[in-house]
Amino acid sequence: MREKTAFKALVIGGSVGGLAAAHELRSIGAEVAVYERSAGRTQPRGAGIVMQPEVEALLTRLGVTARSVSVELYERQQLHIHGKATRYVAPQLMTAWDTLYRALREPLTNVCYRLDSSLKSVQVEGHDVTATFANGYTAHGNFLVGADGIGSATRTLLDPSTETTYAGYVAWRGLEPESDLPDDLLELLSGRFTFFGASGMQLLCYLVPGPNGECEEGSRRVNWVWYVNTAQKNLPRLLTGSSGKRFANFLPPGELTPEITAELFALAADSLPPQFAALVRLSHVFMQPVFDLSPYRMVADHAVLLGDAAGTVRPHTAAGTSKAFGDAAGLAYAMNGWAPPEVLPARSLEDWEAQRLAHLVTLSRMGMQLASSSSLGTTIGRQFLSST
Structure with missing residues (x-):
């Protein structure tokens, strides 16, 4: 140098x-x-x-060590539509934007x-x-x-x-305190990278540190992202918040309208494993369209x-x-x-x-x-x- x-x-x-x-x-x-x-x-x-x-x-x-700002995962698991999980060992460290x-x-x-x-x-x-x-x-x-x-x-x-350029799909997201989730759901997700895929959609989930960087059990958050195909003509409606504001590329938490909330929950119930459908319903959902x-x-x-x-x-x-x-x-x-x-x-x-x-x-x-x-x-x- x-x-x-x-x-x-x-x-x-x-x-x-x-x-x-x-x-x-x-x-x-x-x-x-x-x-x-x-x-x-x-x-x-x-x-x-x-x-x-x-x-x-x-x-x-x-x-700063990576482990001090991360949650450690030990396994990956694929959820199937009826809720059964297939697992394999895959250690990984996960942190959060904040x-x-x-x-x-x-x-x-x-x-x-x-x-x-x-x-x-x-x-x-x-x-x-x-x-x-x-x-x-x-x-x-x-x-x-x-x-x-x-x-x-x-x-x-x-x-x-x-x-x-719009990529043809959006990312619905949630970031919830683990203490707010039922014990059985948290037990399934804790320590694992969990995923589900079907035609036109994919959902990924894992735990990350808490809002102030807490990594200890009980203080972390459950992070999930659900990719869903939707036509570009639907974006103006999906990006119009409950406040009436039209967002360009990020719908913040709390802005999901009752109409879109009902549609999203119905889609989750029809298309996701029951554990993931429950997670979506329990979350303060926000959204990002995927752009190239x-x-x-x-x-x-x-x-x-x-x-x-x-x-x-x-x-x-x-x-x-x-x-x-x-x-x-x-x-x-x-x-x-x-x-x-x-x-x-x-x-x-x-x-x-x-x-x-x-x-x-x-x-x-x-x-x-x-x-x-x-x-x-x-x-x-x-x-x-x-x-x-």
């Missing part, structure tokens, strides 16, 4: 990918400021996260982290980058990192023509994109978070040693972009294949939740 020198990085996006970028850039001597568009606490766009090597590596450098967020955020308490910062414009003059936000605030630095997710404002500013964003360039003039801002992978790969962490680690390696007014390390950034885009393409194809194998987002899979 080259000798550490300083530059100022403006990180757009304060979720776990942006926080990973902040840590990695600080490790090479950069001054970092993070800007998050959420007005309050950043909203998790998912609940459970599979612990992957890229995530564990950064946590270890921060003095647990990981806390582990990354707490060491950055002395770093500039501004909420309510929706990026509106970026201007580059020489080695100076100016970011202007919707609230009128202006930030100055030498390099900008777009880690602002699938709805990336950074990406839109770099190339307004990029668009997401084709792999995109990652390097621009004094700016880069990483994580979902550069391109998405389907959730079946369990690699969305780890991909963002890998992007951030590679970026820091490419940028190490640079300081204005030196010329940017263009060759290193090009190599980083080529390596990470190749990785992204591989993961993207893998995710689509996994979805297709479960007839998710395909023309042959059954369709549900029609508005007609």
Whole structure:
């Protein structure tokens, strides 16, 4: 590694990918400021996260062990439609978005982290980058990192023509305290990755740490995600909350309308094993449509994109978070040693972009294949939740 020198990085996006970028850039001597568009606490766009090597590596450098922020699973089990389970040994560590967020955020308490910062414009003059936000605030630095997710404002500013594509299915989700579930259901799910699949749907379930990172029995949460095929024409209805607000790509807990709730519970009763149908009924359900964003360039003039801002992978790969962490680690390696007014390390950034885009393409194809194998987002899979 080259000798550490300083530059100022403006990180757009304060979720776990942006926080990973902040840590990695600080490790090479950069001054970092993070800007998050959420007005309050950043909203998790998912609940459970599979612990992957890229995530564990950064946590270890921060003095946090993977086990201290995870629930350990010992088996995988497939539930069949009448409730019988087929099991096999498969150890795995599971964490949660808010647990990981806390582990990354707490060491950055002395770093500039501004909420309510929706990026509106970026201007580059020489080695100076100016970011202007919707609230009128202006930030100055030498390099900008777009880690602002699938709805990336950074990406839109770099190339307004990029668009997401609906994948043909949605992810219904729940995240419930284990203490709220019946003992027999909790006994079935505890210590296991549980799944069920049928034409046009798939449900996965496992335990994750509690809301404050608790990993001890009795204080954890049960995380589940239910992928369901539904036509794009149904999305406006499904994304209209009980408050009357139309959401773009995430229906928060508490916004499920009585009409959609009744349809979803009926679908669960008709299509899921009885244990999973009961779990859905006991949950505060939220929802995300699954979108694709084709792999995109990652390097621009004094700016880069990483994580979902550069391109998405389907959730079946369990690699969305780890991909963002890998992007951030590679970026820091490419940028190490640079300081204005030196010329940017263009060759290193090009190599980083080529390596990470190749990785992204591989993961993207893998995710689509996994979805297709479960007839998710395909023309042959059954369709549900029609508005007609």
